[in-house]
Amino acid sequence: MQSAYTVATLAFVIGVAWVGWIAYSLVFPAEGQVLTATPTVEFAIDGGEAGPKFGFAFEGQQISSPGPTLTVKTGDIVKVNFKNNGATAHAFSVVKENSDEAPIMFKATIGTGPRPLVPGDRGSIVFNADTTGTYYYICPVPGHAQLGMWGEFKVEG
Numbered sequence: 001m002q003s004a005y006t007v008a009t010l011a012f013v014i015g016v017a018w019v020g021w022i023a024y025s026l027v028f029p030a031e032g033q034v035l036t037a038t039p040t041v042e043f044a045i046d047g048g049e050a051g052p053k054f055g056f057a058f059e060g061q062q063i064s065s066p067g068p069t070l071t072v073k074t075g076d077i078v079k080v081n082f083k084n085n086g087a088t089a090h091a092f093s094v095v096k097e098n099s100d101e102a103p104i105m106f107k108a109t110i111g112t113g114p115r116p117l118v119p120g121d122r123g124s125i126v127f128n129a130d131t132t133g134t135y136y137y138i139c140p141v142p143g144h145a146q147l148g149m150w151g152e153f154k155v156e157g
């Protein structure tokens with residue numbers, strides 16, 4: 001009966017590990033993982049260049065720096081649809097300060113500095129804007145925020 005006991009113990013350990021892994025992945029979703037919650041607010045944003053300046057715009061509008069201010073309410077499920085409408089690689093991140101070295105907020109990033117979107121590419125992210133404050137969105141490609149790729153991201157209580 002030793003082997004039956006061993007099999008039962010092994011099955012129990014695997015079961016506990018499996019349930020634990022599911023619980024962990026629900027509490028700590030992977031970086032950039034899209035929430036399945038239904039968005040309560042949605043933005044379509046272009047990133048690109050306007051002459052020597054880099055910037056953002058609402059989809060189809062003229063790129064500007066800073067980009068348009070995005071305002072949501074605390075607890076909104078925000079969906080951002082980003083298009084790289086420029087001629088070089090860009091990405092989109094919500095960050096704590098206006099710097100490409102600032103921490104990403106709400107796991108809200110579409111592409112990253114090392115892995116941006118190529119020209120013409122699109123990406124989306126859904127996130128919970130659960131902390132009131134004034135944040136920024138930038139292009140995290142090194143140097144691009146300084147060249148103008150930033151705007152305010154306000155989460156109002």
Ligand SMILES: [Cu+2]
Nearest residue numbers: 090139141144
């Ligand atoms: Cu950029």
